[in-house]
């Protein structure tokens with residue numbers, strides 16, 4: 001397992017659409033292992049392959065708390081087959097948009113078909129935080145970021161703040 005560098009906005013790769021995985025082989029398993037290590041180190045509760053620069057439809061999620069047993073979820077080629085009409089809002093953040101948070105409304109539950117770590121077909125009924133997290137990560141596979149769900153004003157403000165943050169970091173390094 002190797003910890004990878006996480007891409008940050010406005011990296012153009014984050015806007016690309018990821019390709020479906022053809023076969024869950026050792027290359028894909030290595031990718032998932034690296035993603036998990038990168039996510040735990042960040043720390044974060046979800047990561048899409050595109051965030052480490054790999055344009056494949058692969059997601060890792062782990063909602064366990066720091067003092068709990070790890071419960072990683074590996075999701076390959078996810079397809080949302082059901083979205084609830086009722087919405088839920090969470091204050092969302094993203095490892096690719098560091099230190100910025102905003103409230104996003106999404107369907108409160110959803111059903112997702114996917115392949116697991118062993119390449120087996122699987123289905124998950126997600127609600128609450130897990131539903132939000134899965135939808136956030138599937139957005140990544142389509143080049144969509146949580147700020148795209150906000151007004152243009154809020155989105156521009158967050159992008160400006162992220163840019164400023166980066167400059168400040170550079171200043172310290174120099």
Ligand code: ZN
Pocket residue numbers: 093094095096136140
């Ligand atoms: Zn994200």
